Amino acid sequence: MKYLYRLVLMILALMMLTSMSVYAATVTLGGVEVDGNLILQPVSGKYSVTYNESIETELTAGQQIVLLVVKGVATTPSGLTISADTIRYIDQAVSTDTSIAFSNFVPSSIPNCTVLISGLTGVDGPKIVGYIEAVPVNVSGTVSYLSGVINRVATITLTEMNMPAYTPTSNVFTVQSNTSGQFNIPLVTEGTYRLVATAQSHAKYTKNNISIVELDISGITGNLLSGDIDGNDVIEFLDLSAILSNYNQVKTDPADVDGNGVIEFLDLSAVLSNYNKNAVVD
Ligand SMILES: [Ca+2]
Ligand SMILES: [Ca+2]
Numbered sequence: 001m002k003y004l005y006r007l008v009l010m011i012l013a014l015m016m017l018t019s020m021s022v023y024a025a026t027v028t029l030g031g032v033e034v035d036g037n038l039i040l041q042p043v044s045g046k047y048s049v050t051y052n053e054s055i056e057t058e059l060t061a062g063q064q065i066v067l068l069v070v071k072g073v074a075t076t077p078s079g080l081t082i083s084a085d086t087i088r089y090i091d092q093a094v095s096t097d098t099s100i101a102f103s104n105f106v107p108s109s110i111p112n113c114t115v116l117i118s119g120l121t122g123v124d125g126p127k128i129v130g131y132i133e134a135v136p137v138n139v140s141g142t143v144s145y146l147s148g149v150i151n152r153v154a155t156i157t158l159t160e161m162n163m164p165a166y167t168p169t170s171n172v173f174t175v176q177s178n179t180s181g182q183f184n185i186p187l188v189t190e191g192t193y194r195l196v197a198t199a200q201s202h203a204k205y206t207k208n209n210i211s212i213v214e215l216d217i218s219g220i221t222g223n224l225l226s227g228d229i230d231g232n233d234v235i236e237f238l239d240l241s242a243i244l245s246n247y248n249q250v251k252t253d254p255a256d257v258d259g260n261g262v263i264e265f266l267d268l269s270a271v272l273s274n275y276n277k278n279a280v281v282d
Contacts, residue, residue, distance in 0.1 A: 038130040046104040051129045058120040063095040065119040067102045071111045077126045110135040111214035134190035141220025143181040143197040150259035154199040156183045160191045201257040203228035203279035227271035229254045233279035
């Protein structure tokens with residue numbers, strides 16, 4: 001019974017520690033919370049880090065220390081995969097009696113990274129000394145809608161998916177395409193995203209799980225099905241009915257699928273060609 005009591009106390013203490021780490025002063029890096037740790041700020045695209053020993057025996061003058069910049073974010077080195085695929089920078093330098101400095105280094109590419117040093121006396125393995133935030137990237141592509149449609153643009157929304165529960169908000173980016181459906185979204189931060197494209201008289205297009213890590217993404221394509229006049233993302237009787245009830249009329253209306261100002265055969269054809277189809281999700 002006494003043992004059980006101790007166990008419960010230990011679990012409670014652990015839970016308190018866990019919740020404290022959530023509410024302590026923190027920084028957020030690409031959706032990952034890193035308690036009290038340093039994010040290196042670049043100067044003209046170059047990074048520097050100085051580590052001052054935390055105990056007197058970690059460094060002696062002339063000690064060889066290795067710097068590693070590794071893709072990924074973790075609060076302990078064991079949370080990282082350190083391999084040829086993940087290392088973005090590696091260097092070696094000689095310490096003073098109390099500190100080691102690495103100046104003006106540029107990783108080969110810049111996703112969210114963890115910065116570590118290795119070679120401290122009495123420290124088993126590398127030690128985390130900071131983090132580098134991913135450089136935002138460009139996301140671009142082209143969505144297609146009804147061929148020959150006049151002056152139609154799409155609204156493209158990129159929303160971050162699968163955010164950790166403690167993260168208050170997802171990143172959301174919204175742009176308009178040009179009339180050819182081409183779009184470009186600048187300054188997108190690292191994460192996994194859902195893209196949704198909408199346009200008048202068309203069923204929306206959705207693409208899930210777009211992983212944005214460290215490089216620009218181009219060439220995204222998607223098809224918005226024509227003929228969804230009521231905007232419920234399925235082309236069916238209500239859409240057909242909207243065409244027929246406005247047939248041969250000159251008016252500005254979503255029933256004018258191709259945007260030529262008249263509701264006529266081309267609009268009817270746009271509905272019939274996708275009849276009973278649902279909005280595309282990739
Ligand atoms: Ca519809
Ligand atoms: Ca028309």
